[in-house]
Amino acid sequence: MRKITEQEINQIFDFTKKHYVEFYDVQVELVDHLANAIEDQWKTNPNISFEDALQIEFKKFGIFGFTGLIEQKQAQLHKHYNKMLLREVLRFISLPKVIITAALYLVIYFFIENTGSLGEVITLGFLVISFLFFMVDGFRFIFKIKKEQKKQGRSWLIQSVAFSVFSLPTVGLSGGYFSIVNQLFAQNLNISNSGIYFLTTFVVLQIILMFVFYRVIKPSLNQSIKETEKRFQFA
Template sequence: MTLTPPQIENLYTFTRQHYVEYYDLQTELVDHLANDIEFIWQAQTKLSFEEARDKAFKKFGVFGFMEVLERRQKAMNKRYFKYLWTELKQWFTFPELITTMALFFAIYLGLSTIFAKSLLIGLFVIICVFAIYKSIQLKQQFKQRKALSNKKWMLEDIIFKQAGGSAMLLLSQLPQWYNFSGNIFDNLYIVFSVSIFSTLFCLWMYISFEIIPNKAEKLLNETYPEFCL
């Protein structure tokens, strides 16, 4: 027997009831469950749809869909960071390399002055303001996107939410940098290292908050062919 459209819709509801909120994963699980149900019916033709569905669900074990969800989240996070890395590498090729070098030397020269600690604190404040502003903006954009569609996609969720969460976590650790003694910036190796870190951090923030969200439509269409339907 082949499942009917109402039965397929029932499977979507079933996945949502078991805490799978992402449409892409729901579709994968529905396809898997549908195949299992049809296979079960071949051997046990008298089973009802609900009985066959529950029997197929038992194959997922004690934790149900949670293990599948965790695997998908790891895969999508890996894909997201691959996008980050790809974009970051672009800033070390021309013409973006010019901007990268200018940013590095501006930070390096600033940290080589007697105002090094004040400059670092100022940079931290600017980054914090930028992160908070962009987090609010991305949250609003995500709400607007959700208003246009009732489907939730895992990669879309990561693009519009993870940037803010990851940035805030890292920013919470940055104040430790300002416990340096006043003369620590007399060491050129320290100045050089902090300049590299600050440059990379600024690029990472800009990529995660600005570039990737602006490319969200393209990335989602590449990942989910059905996204544009």
């Protein structure tokens, strides 16, 4: 039975690149799948050409080609990290961490209530600094990955997912930041009791998200990227 040659393997790599597969790990997976599928065709039809066999396998991916597969893999990774984030956050409202969360909430609430406008300004300053820290750290993280991609001449699917996951703290909470700023300045830094409850809840959520993101999510992303790089280092 005829086997795929090294030249044909390279042709399949070029074929995946021409069809907008930019991630090297996905390219390798597709090349392996297509090569095996073509060899299976040769078992039953040894006279079919390599090019025709390749086109037959490509058509099996549907009208969107490889794009649908990439989007599916990205969605799976996003789901994985979203579930990880939710799971870790929920731990802070279940025993024993709920005690820490409640204590933190009370400390922040009484601090804001008893310090008046000064406490509100300090709390707002904390939120603004946190927001800026997330943004700067996110840009540094993305720049580092881009630099590695340029150095290696390759990119990984997990890196693209890391970009969007890393934007969650800034994009996801930006609406809350602006809502708080508007409320504080609209009331001349003298918010109502209900406003203090909202502000305290938002600050506690911010602290929990920062803890989870930098203690769990970011290390997991970095580890996944390193494992992918190691796996394909000599490929």
